[in-house]
Amino acid sequence: MAFAARSEKVGDVTLFALSGQLDSRTAPELEREIAKSLGKDGRSALFDLTELEFVASAGLRIVIMVGKRLSSDGGVIALCGLNPSVREVFEIAGFAKLFPILANRAEALANLAARSKSAGIGRLADRILHQRGEPAGPLRLAPASAADPERVALAARILLRGPAPKRGK
Numbered sequence: 519m520a521f522a523a524r525s526e527k528v529g530d531v532t533l534f535a536l537s538g539q540l541d542s543r544t545a546p547e548l549e550r551e552i553a554k555s556l557g558k559d560g561r562s563a564l565f566d567l568t569e570l571e572f573v574a575s576a577g578l579r580i581v582i583m584v585g586k587r588l589s590s591d592g593g594v595i596a597l598c599g600l601n602p603s604v605r606e607v608f609e610i611a612g613f614a615k616l617f618p619i620l621a622n623r624a625e626a627l628a629n630l631a632a633r634s635k636s637a638g639i640g641r642l643a644d645r646i647l648h649q650r651g652e653p654a655g656p657l658r659l660a661p662a663s664a665a666d667p668e669r670v671a672l673a674a675r676i677l678l679r680g681p682a683p684k685r686g687k
């Protein structure tokens with residue numbers, strides 16, 4: 519089967535359905551499809567590998583690059599539908615520990631929706647924690663600097679709780 523990479527938007531998720539063999543010869547086609555479909559603003563990607571017969575290191579490199587890019591922007595990635603031989607390649611490469619691998623598209627989309635919400639809260643917490651000495655007012659994107667991961671996690675937990683209860687009336 520010839521390689522094919524189809525993409526579509528499913529809500530906020532960019533879905534990439536791959537078929538055939540993903541290797542050094544076909545990897546550039548996938549890279550073009552990702553650049554066109556995910557763009558710079560994409561935050562969630564799902565690779566549906568149900569019809570993928572074979573993946574080589576060039577294909578793994580693309581998946582890890584997308585994962586790193588999304589992760590650095592507070593985005594999320596998942597994989598689904600891996601046949602036993604493709605799954606074995608991901609496990610041997612250690613990727614099974616890096617990305618959620620779900621049985622099917624429906625499970626993967628649910629997983630991404632839940633993780634995307636948490637990632638959004640984490641991004642908001644990071645923005646809040648980076649506002650140092652700025653006047654009160656609307657949230658502004660702070661300059662790029664590293665926030666303490668523990669403070670980001672604490673802020674995310676606080677934001678998940680919602681607004682504080684109103685006092686006496």
